[in-house]
Amino acid sequence: MVTEAKSRWAPAALLVGTGVLYIWGLDASGWANSFYSAAVQAGSQSWKAFFFGASDAANAITVDKTPASLWPMVLSVRLFGLNSWAILVPQALMGVGAVAMVYASVRRLFSPWAALLAGAAMAVTPVAVLMFRFNNPDALLVLLLSVAAYCVIRAQERGSTRWLVLAGSAIGFAFLAKMLQAFLVLPGFALVYLVTAPVAFWRRVGQLALAGAAMLVSAGWWLLAVALVPAADRPYIGGSQTNSVLELALGYNGIGRLNGDDYGGLGNLNQEAGWLRMFDTEAGGQISWLLPAALALLVAVTWLTRRAPRADPVRAAFWVWGSWLVVTGVVFSLMQGIFHAYYTVALAPAIAALVGMGVAVLWERGARRGLALVTAVTAVWAYVLLSRSADWNAWLGTAVLVVGLGAALALLFTRRTLAVLAVAAVACLAGPAAYAVDTAASPHTGAIPTAGPATGGGFGRASGGGFQRPGGGGQPPRQWQPGGQPQGSGTDGSAQGRGGASRGGMGGGGMGGGGGMGGLLNAGTPSAELTALLKSDASAYTWAAATVGSNNAAGYQLAAGVPVMAVGGFNGTDPAPTLEQFKQYVAEKKIHYFLGTGMGGRSGRSTGGSDDAAQIAAWVQETFTPSTVGGTTVFDLTQAG
Numbered sequence: 025m026v027t028e029a030k031s032r033w034a035p036a037a038l039l040v041g042t043g044v045l046y047i048w049g050l051d052a053s054g055w056a057n058s059f060y061s062a063a064v065q066a067g068s069q070s071w072k073a074f075f076f077g078a079s080d081a082a083n084a085i086t087v088d089k090t091p092a093s094l095w096p097m098v099l100s101v102r103l104f105g106l107n108s109w110a111i112l113v114p115q116a117l118m119g120v121g122a123v124a125m126v127y128a129s130v131r132r133l134f135s136p137w138a139a140l141l142a143g144a145a146m147a148v149t150p151v152a153v154l155m156f157r158f159n160n161p162d163a164l165l166v167l168l169l170s171v172a173a174y175c176v177i178r179a180q181e182r183g184s185t186r187w188l189v190l191a192g193s194a195i196g197f198a199f200l201a202k203m204l205q206a207f208l209v210l211p212g213f214a215l216v217y218l219v220t221a222p223v224a225f226w227r228r229v230g231q232l233a234l235a236g237a238a239m240l241v242s243a244g245w246w247l248l249a250v251a252l253v254p255a256a257d258r259p260y261i262g263g264s265q266t267n268s269v270l271e272l273a274l275g276y277n278g279i280g281r282l283n284g285d286d287y288g289g290l291g292n293l294n295q296e297a298g299w300l301r302m303f304d305t306e307a308g309g310q311i312s313w314l315l316p317a318a319l320a321l322l323v324a325v326t327w328l329t330r331r332a333p334r335a336d337p338v339r340a341a342f343w344v345w346g347s348w349l350v351v352t353g354v355v356f357s358l359m360q361g362i363f364h365a366y367y368t369v370a371l372a373p374a375i376a377a378l379v380g381m382g383v384a385v386l387w388e389r390g391a392r393r394g395l396a397l398v399t400a401v402t403a404v405w406a407y408v409l410l411s412r413s414a415d416w417n418a419w420l421g422t423a424v425l426v427v428g429l430g431a432a433l434a435l436l437f438t439r440r441t442l443a444v445l446a447v448a449a450v451a452c453l454a455g456p457a458a459y460a461v462d463t464a465a466s467p468h469t470g471a472i473p474t475a476g477p478a479t480g481g482g483f484g485r486a487s488g489g490g491f492q493r494p495g496g497g498g499q500p501p502r503q504w505q506p507g508g509q510p511q512g513s514g515t516d517g518s519a520q521g522r523g524g525a526s527r528g529g530m531g532g533g534g535m536g537g538g539g540g541m542g543g544l545l546n547a548g549t550p551s552a553e554l555t556a557l558l559k560s561d562a563s564a565y566t567w568a569a570a571t572v573g574s575n576n577a578a579g580y581q582l583a584a585g586v587p588v589m590a591v592g593g594f595n596g597t598d599p600a601p602t603l604e605q606f607k608q609y610v611a612e613k614k615i616h617y618f619l620g621t622g623m624g625g626r627s628g629r630s631t632g633g634s635d636d637a638a639q640i641a642a643w644v645q646e647t648f649t650p651s652t653v654g655g656t657t658v659f660d661l662t663q664a665g
Contacts, residue, residue, distance in 0.1 A: 212347020
């Protein structure tokens with residue numbers, strides 16, 4: 025642990041160490057999630073694409089999220105050029121910022137060592153390492169929610185309107201990063217402030233109303249701007265069936281995620297919802313290392329402070345972080361719609377803060393039995409998680425178990441010393457830290473990345489549908505297809521790292537009858553010959569090419585640096601463009617080529633979405649003569665067959 029004399033440099037060391045962990049070797053992941061990298065590229069070429077979050081610089085369709093998470097990456101690319109570092113370093117810096125907010129929140133009420141413990145727990149959470157080295161929207165979401173939690177804690181201390189309004193603003197802007205998920209913390213934060221703030225009741229009500237108004241302004245200004253711009257003057261809202269941001273937020277990215285009903289997506293792909301989901305083979309190794317400890321410490325401190333005054337700031341801080349953990353954790357566990365293990369990064373700050381604060385409270389109150397129990401349970405659970413990767417550092421689980429149980433016994437039968445507590449902390453953090461290092465040492469690409477070694481569960485793993493993951497860190501990334509057959513990274517193979525396998529439909533080498541590239545969840549790398557073809561005379565067309573599905577389009581667009589229309593959006597099930605609109609674009613010679621041959625048998629109607637993309641692909645195949653360039657089927661839309 026750290027003494028007061030060292031408290032000045034210790035936070036800096038924590039943040040520098042976090043930065044190294046999150047930034048070292050980032051370029052190994054290439055474009056990471058090509059879906060978002062293509063939108064970053066588009067935004068760096070067009071301010072209109074920047075504002076709306078379009079997938080291409082010609083503004084055909086947006087990504088299926090609000091665009092705030094893209095904006096820092098786009099600004100970085102505008103400054104430093106399009107490359108992996110420019111895209112991913114802003115995400116890593118957001119991770120450092122989130123760790124700083126966890127540290128600062130705990131330090132408000134507790135000693136430096138408690139804040140360092142919380143910050144370290146946050147920094148080495150495997151899924152946090154994964155997502156702060158990746159370009160999904162979760163990085164900005166977690167940073168802003170951490171800021172909001174800090175602001176609520178500051179507001180509660182003295183009943184500050186200013187800090188509460190800042191919290192509302194942070195949550196509102198987090199909505200522009202990942203929509204309704206940002207609001208999961210809202211009920212708990214509001215209730216905790218209403219119950220515990222040290223000001224009169226109606227003043228608390230008024231303050232919450234002001235914070236709510238700030239949240240609505242922070243979230244709503246962009247929605248209003250989109251609503252005021254005529255549909256013909258902006259890109260189609262990807263992920264919706266009616267070109268509506270509200271439909272996207274409430275349907276595909278909202279209610280559909282909770283109840284499993286299809287809103288133009290792929291249907292209910294997750295039948296494993298249940299109270300233990302956070303501990304299963306898909307999510308357990310990502311987030312649950314300290315989850316039992318956090319829940320136990322939340323309950324313990326709530327009991328120990330039961331006689332404290334209503335406005336006790338320590339108990340209020342526990343309830344702020346605890347409400348975040350419980351509400352979001354329950355929603356993630358029980359949601360019937362699309363769920364991916366990396367979503368659980370949203371739990372990392374709450375778990376880390378509760379552990380840091382909880383250990384401090386039990387230590388200060390001399391609750392040796394409680395500390396010993398928490399240490400023992402954490403060590404045993406770490407052993408279970410590590411045993412799920414039996415071929416990966418098999419000795420580590422035994423070492424963690426022995427040291428952890430030894431530290432628990434020492435806490436029971438020796439004098440209170442920080443040295444014993446430090447050993448306990450090291451034992452409890454060793455498992456996630458090892459997963460964190462493995463995650464940082466491995467490239468990750470595709471739409472569904474996972475942290476740590478293979479454990480036999482979830483997307484991108486060997487079980488559950490035959491999805492395979494590449495081997496350990498340092499190996500060249502490869503594209504893996506259903507059935508576990510590698511497709512290499514040659515002419516049409518993608519730079520596929522951990523966790524991004526293609527899931528049927530548009531996978532298996534691409535579009536329908538062959539000759540495509542990439543798939544639903546990953547982008548491919550086109551041949552040099554095809555890339556040169558797309559670049560040639562591209563300035564004469566609005567779109568150099570069109571293809572079904574955003575990831576297919578992203579691979580071509582990132583390689584050639586020219587706009588490629590993603591017909592049907594991410595899933596190929598959005599009615600953008602319609603067949604008639606596409607025919608009009610072709611008649612006006614706005615699109616040069618169509619790449620690929622179909623939807624692989626997928627019917628948009630069978631998934632609750634549009635089948636316009638399938639109709640377009642069929643019309644192209646019937647109307648134009650195909651050729652093969654670098655292994656990809658190409659239709660020249662300026663030359664009817």
